[in-house]
Amino acid sequence: xPQDMYDERIRAHQPQMYAWERLAADGVTLADxxxxxxRNCIRRGIDGGRIPESALYEPTGDILSKWKLLKNGVPxxxxxxxxxxxxxxxxxxxxxxxxxxxxxxxxFRDNQxxxxxxxxxxxxxxxxxxxxxxxxxxxxxxxxxxxxHLEVPYHALRxxxxxALCHRHWERYNLxxxxxxxxxxxxxxxxxxxxxxxxxxxxxxPHESYPTRxxxxxxxxxxxSALISPHARA
Numbered sequence: 001x002p003q004d005m006y007d008e009r010i011r012a013h014q015p016q017m018y019a020w021e022r023l024a025a026d027g028v029t030l031a032d033x034x035x036x037x038x039r040n041c042i043r044r045g046i047d048g049g050r051i052p053e054s055a056l057y058e059p060t061g062d063i064l065s066k067w068k069l070l071k072n073g074v075p076x077x078x079x080x081x082x083x084x085x086x087x088x089x090x091x092x093x094x095x096x097x098x099x100x101x102x103x104x105x106x107x108f109r110d111n112q113x114x115x116x117x118x119x120x121x122x123x124x125x126x127x128x129x130x131x132x133x134x135x136x137x138x139x140x141x142x143x144x145x146x147x148x149h150l151e152v153p154y155h156a157l158r159x160x161x162x163x164a165l166c167h168r169h170w171e172r173y174n175l176x177x178x179x180x181x182x183x184x185x186x187x188x189x190x191x192x193x194x195x196x197x198x199x200x201x202x203x204x205x206p207h208e209s210y211p212t213r214x215x216x217x218x219x220x221x222x223x224x225s226a227l228i229s230p231h232a233r234a
Contacts, residue, residue, distance in 0.1 A: 022068070023077050024074040024076060025075050028079075033083040034085055038064070039056075061073075077170070093115055094114065094121075095178070096179070097112045097180075098111045098178075098181070099111075099132040100182050103183055121177070125157075126158055128181075130150065133151050135151075160188050163190075164190035175191040177191070
């Protein structure tokens with residue numbers, strides 16, 4: 001059996017022990033994590049009613065333990081992905097972005113590469129969309145401030161990028177997420193695939209949630225008239 005297949009079978013059989021995000025990060029300590037970013041996530045969790053307000057006064061180490069982002073006191077790869085600014089040993093923490101001319105990849109007008117943790121990649125992807133998508137604005141009777149709208153809804157773009165980052169097969173160091181903007185669509189490709197029970201055809205139908213480890217490569221497209229995205233993992 002090839003080594004890659006063997007490793008994948010082990011992870012699939014006992015994901016609670018061998019999933020990449022649960023493994024201890026080599027040479028990383030709590031001091032390498034961005035505490036302000038952790039605290040910001042705590043505050044958002046409190047505002048969303050998912051975390052009690054008492055979490056604001058707990059040590060970050062205790063919070064990370066509750067989130068299962070520490071293993072024997074050492075940050076996991078998942079903690080590094082979310083909160084570390086030191087990503088020198090993680091070349092896969094990358095997002096490739098391009099704005100193509102027309103509807104194919106023959107010519108591009110902008111080509112960028114972002115590196116960083118989960119939140120930096122998300123911010124970079126959203127900023128790239130704001131840079132290259134049409135933006136309209138108007139002042140309504142309900143507010144003196146201008147309301148701005150992208151040609152593709154901001155929340156749909158952000159959700160699609162979050163899905164791509166969450167589903168990415170992070171242990172694959174030689175693969176990256178890509179964001180491509182064309183004249184008629186947006187394509188986001190992420191290393192991963194659908195759970196066995198889900199296909200591109202039936203994902204829009206009612207179905208159960210199937211949390212799973214993902215492999216290979218998945219992609220989805222956003223057009224102004226529709227959003228097609230992979231099933232979000234809880």
